Amino acid sequence: MPNDLTNKIEKHTIAVLVDNEPGVLARVIGLFSGRGYNIESLTVSEVDKENNLSRITVVTSGTRMIVEQIKAQLERLVPVHRVRDLTDDGPCIERELALVKVAGTGERRNEAMRIAGIFNARVVDATLSSFIFELTGTAEDLGDFIGLMSELGLVEISRTGVVAISRGAAGF
Amino acid sequence: MAEQLLSGAEIILKALKDQGVEVIFGYPGGAVLPIYDALFKQNDLRHILVRHEQAAVHAAEGYARSTGKVGCVLVTSGPGATNAVTGLTDALLDSIPLICISGQVPTHLIGNDAFQEADTTGITRSCTKHNYLVKDVANLARTLHEAFFVARSGRPGPVLIDIPKDVQFNEGAYVAPHEVRHKTYRPQVKPDLARVEEAIDLIAGAKRPVFYVGGGVVNSGPLASKLLTAFVRMTGYPCTNTLMGLGTFPASDPQFLGMLGMHGTYEANLAMHGCDVMIAVGARFDDRVTGKIADFAPGSKKIHIDIDPSSINKNVRVDVAVIGDAAHVLEDMIRLWKARQKRPDQAALGDWWSQINTWRKRDCLRYQKTDRIIKPQYALERLREAIRGVDHYITTEVGQHQMWAAQFLPFEQPNRWLTSGGLGTMGYGLPAAIGVQIAHPESLVVDVAGESSIMMNIQEMSTAVQYGAPVKVFILNNQYMGMVRQWQELLHGSRYSESQLTSLPDFIKLAEAFGAVGLRASKVSELDGVIREMIAIRRPVIVDVAVDPTENCFPMIPGGRAHNEMLLGPADRTEEATPEDGMVLV
C-alpha cells in the first residue's frame, strides 16, 4: 500500500497484457479520458498470436494515489490479464523509434549526416535533397536528435511511443 | 454424434434459462424479432413488456436488488439501446448485476448507418461493467455465460451483449454454463488474513470507533448483513449506513446511528468526524458521504473492506485495506476476533457512547409539527406506522422525498430499500417498484415519489396495470422540484428558476386513465385513511399527498463543508455556510 502522502507528480510506464479483441484499446483509452488521467504515450501490438494477446505500454503521470488508481482501474477491465508498473518494479529498458525526414543541401546536409552518425541513426531513405533517418533510443535521445535536426531542415517526424520491458530473467 | 444445432435466438433463451433467469423486461423491435419469436414459442421465461426501455432497465434493477439475482433486459437496436443508457448507467453506479441484450443490424450492415443502427457497444462502453458484440453464432452461448459471470462477480454491474440480427437467425451449437471458464476475470473473494488480523487489532484498540456500511454488503447477499450485524453487536460499536446500505444493519438496533452524509443524521456525521477508527464495509467514500475531503474524519485510522481494489484509496487514503467479499471478510473477522479473544476498551466506549447520546439529543430529524398542512416528514411517519409488520419494499424517485424516505422509514433487512443512489435518476422509482412487485407479487411495494420525478416514467403505470402489479405510488406533492428549489433558496437567493412544473396533471384522473386507482390526501385528517385504503387495494394506486411546498430537507451539509459544519434547520444560514468553492459542487 502506498504510504507516500505527497502530491508529487511521478511518471510511470505501465505494461498491460490484454486479450487482442475489438474495442480493447478503446476501453483502455476511454478509461484514461473518462477519469481524467494523463496519457503521455501509448503503444499497442499483438505479442502472442497463439493466445491472442496484445501488450499495451502506457506512459502516464500523476500523484502516487492516481497512479495506484490507474493500475487498479486497468486491472478491473475484463479483457485485461495483467498490469505491471515497470517504473515501480525495478529497472527496465524503455525504447522508442522515430522516423525523421530532413531536407537540405550543402553544409546543412553534411551536418545532418554527421549528427546522425553520432546518434547511431540509420539512413533508410535518401534523395539528393533529403534523408529519412531511423533512430531507436530513449524518449530523451529522440528528443535531443530531433532538437538538433530542427536546425537542419527537419520536415516531418513519426514516433512510435515508448515500449518497455523489465530487466533480468523474470517474465511478465 | 451429431451436435444439435440451435438458432442464435434459441441459444440466447437457453442460456438465459440455464443462468436461472425467470423474467425478462423488454421491448421489441426489428432487430430482436427472432428472439421475440423464440420467446413466443416457449413458456419458461416470462417477458414483461414495459413502455420505455429505460424503464425496462430500472425494472430489472428492482428485480435484481430485491432478489439478489441478475436482472435481465431485452431491447432492440438503435433507439431501443440508446433508451437503455440511463438505466445502464444507473446500474453501473449502484453496482446492480444486469444483463442487457440488445439487437443490432445484421453484421454485413454494421457501419453503414443502417436503419436503427447505433454503435451500441461504443455508446455503452463507459456505462457498463463490460460489453460484447457477438458477430458469430459459434461464440454466442459462451459469451452469454461469460456475461452473467462478469455481471454477478466481484463488484456487480450491468453487462450488455449486442447481437446482430443475422446471428440470431444463424444456427450454432449450444455450450452449457459449466463448460465456460473466464480467462482473465477472477475477482478476489477471500481476504488476505494478515490484513484481517491488522484490521481486528485496530478495531479492538479503538476508543472512538464507528462502522460505516454501504451497499456492498447488500450486494454480497443476506448473509453479509447477518454477519455484519453480529460483528457490530459483538463489539458494541456504533454503526451508520450509507443511502445504499440502509437495511444491512437493523434500524431499530440501539447501535444504529441512522444514515450519514449530506442529509445524514447529526449523530452519524459527528461520529464519523470524531472517530479514531473507521470501519468502512462495502462503502466507497462517495462525495455525498465525505463532504470536504480534507476535513473528512481527521485523525482517524481507516479500515476499508471492499471487493473492488479500485475503490481503495480512490477518494480517501485508508490505513488497512481488506480486499474481498463482505461476507467472507466478516466471517474471518468474527472468527479471528473470537480466537484472539479481543475485547473492546469498555471505558473508552462508554465515554464515546455518552458523547454520541448527547448528539442524539439534538433530535436532528425534528420538524415543525402542525395540523394545518401535511408535512412530508409526517406523511412518511404515518406511512411508516401503517406498514409496520407488513411485508414491504420501498423504492423512491429522486429529490427531497427520497432523502426524507431514507431518514424516516426504518429498514430492518437488506434488499428492501431501492433507490437510485449513485446516479440520482428521477424516474427510477416506479419501474423499479414494478420489477420488485413482479418478483414479490404478494408484498406491498411502495414508490415514495415526488410529483416531478414521477412524470419522468409515468407511462409505466400502464405496465403495472397490464400485469396486475399492485404497486403504490405515494407522491409527496410539494408542487416543486423540491430539492432544486431548496438549493435555489439556500444558495441562489431564492431565485426559483424553472424548478416548478406549473401544470401538473390531476393524478387521480391520471391513475384512472391508466386503469389504476387514484387517491388524494390534502388535509392532515385525511392522511391515515388514504394510506389505509392504498394498502388495502390490490391494484396499482397513485396517492397524491399534498404536502408543504416550502419544507426543506435537513440536516444538510452544504457543498464543500465538513461533517461538523452541518445545517440542522431553517435557522442555520446557508450563504455563510457555503464557501465559494463549495458553490461549484453539485
Ligand SMILES: Cc1ncc(C[n+]2csc(CCOP(=O)(O)OP(=O)(O)O)c2C)c(N)n1
Ligand atoms: C433525470 C434527472 N434530471 C434532473 C435531476 C436533477 N434533480 C434532482 S432532484 C430534482 C427535483 C425532483 O423533484 P420532485 O420529484 O418533485 O421531488 P422533491 O424534491 O420535490 O421531493 C431534480 C430536477 C435528476 N436528479 N434526474
Ligand SMILES: [Mg+2]
Ligand atoms: Mg416535488
